[in-house]
Amino acid sequence: MDKIQPKIAVDYYEDATIVTLKDEQILDESEVQALANSLMPLVEEADGINLVIDFGNVKFLTSAVLGLLIRASKKVYESGGQLKLCSINPKIFEIFRITRLDRVFDIYADRSEATQGLNPT
Amino acid sequence: MVSDSLVHKSVVIDSSRSAVERLCSRLLEAAAAKDFDGDDIFAIHLALEEALLNAIQHGNKQNTAKQIRVEYFITPAKFEISITDEGPGFNPDSVPDPRAEENLRKCCGRGLLLMRSYMDEVEYNEAGNCVHMVKHKTKAPNAN
Numbered sequence: 001m002d003k004i005q006p007k008i009a010v011d012y013y014e015d016a017t018i019v020t021l022k023d024e025q026i027l028d029e030s031e032v033q034a035l036a037n038s039l040m041p042l043v044e045e046a047d048g049i050n051l052v053i054d055f056g057n058v059k060f061l062t063s064a065v066l067g068l069l070i071r072a073s074k075k076v077y078e079s080g081g082q083l084k085l086c087s088i089n090p091k092i093f094e095i096f097r098i099t100r101l102d103r104v105f106d107i108y109a110d111r112s113e114a115t116q117g118l119n120p121t
Numbered sequence: 122m123v124s125d126s127l128v129h130k131s132v133v134i135d136s137s138r139s140a141v142e143r144l145c146s147r148l149l150e151a152a153a154a155k156d157f158d159g160d161d162i163f164a165i166h167l168a169l170e171e172a173l174l175n176a177i178q179h180g181n182k183q184n185t186a187k188q189i190r191v192e193y194f195i196t197p198a199k200f201e202i203s204i205t206d207e208g209p210g211f212n213p214d215s216v217p218d219p220r221a222e223e224n225l226r227k228c229c230g231r232g233l234l235l236m237r238s239y240m241d242e243v244e245y246n247e248a249g250n251c252v253h254m255v256k257h258k259t260k261a262p263n264a265n
Contacts, residue, residue, distance in 0.1 A: 027170055028138050028141070028170075028174060029174075029178070030138060060163070060166065060167075062167065062170045062171060062174065062232075062235075063171060063229070063231040063232045063235055064174070066231055067228035067229050067231075068228075070226055070227070070228050071228055073226075074226070091160070091163055095167075095235065098234065098235065098238045099219060099220065099231050099234060099235070100219075100220045100225060101225070103225070104225055104226065
């Protein structure tokens with residue numbers, strides 16, 4: 001039996017669901033799949049979710065994670081929700097900038113900024 | 122103290138995550154021993170992960186029986202590596218630009234862009250199954 005390793009912590013603040021990524025490094029497909037297994041049910045089970053993903057713990061990631069974020073983003077917006085990213089350290093933000101995903105995602109300095117102005121569910 | 126000796130080795134690993142982790146750990150330690158700074162180590166790490174994942178997924182099609190040949194050359198001034206898989210290769214010029222508006226929301230295709238962005242040189246052999254990458258140390262080597 002596989003060891004259960006939760007990859008996220010989930011908090012709720014007013015109308016927002018805040019997902020904190022727990023791993024410092026998110027590298028290969030298996031780790032991204034484990035993260036997807038934790039994240040995607042949240043996205044798929046709640047119409048109109050106001051989702052904030054907190055990257056405060058993340059010090060390293062690969063392009064595989066970017067693909068997962070895009071998948072999650074599509075699901076969130078299809079169901080009328082919103083997705084915001086926050087607390088991305090400068091080295092990780094540079095990856096978003098190089099790939100121009102800083103134009104695709106709404107990125108905020110911290111979770112306080114990210115939760116301002118979210119639509120009520 | 123930075124070792125002036127050159128590190129030049131050729132290794133063969135299987136197409137598994139554990140082998141990639143061990144190799145990355147060894148290479149990053151070797152780069153740190155040559156006094157590459159944190160930004161350079163981050164860049165080398167990202168390029169290594171993307172290149173090795175490409176070799177496993179696209180080159181060797183996740184067949185753990187297939188191998189990856191890695192040759193590296195680390196000096197106090199530069200980190201140089203060649204990674205060869207057993208696949209038929211690909212044409213890197215045929216990879217769409219993931220920054221183009223029509224590709225921005227695609228879920229994959231960013232690894233090569235990141236390798237090119239973080240390393241100073243990225244070249245493929247004619248067959249397209251061997252990538253050669255170079256990172257020059259950002260901070261000047263210590264003259265002492």
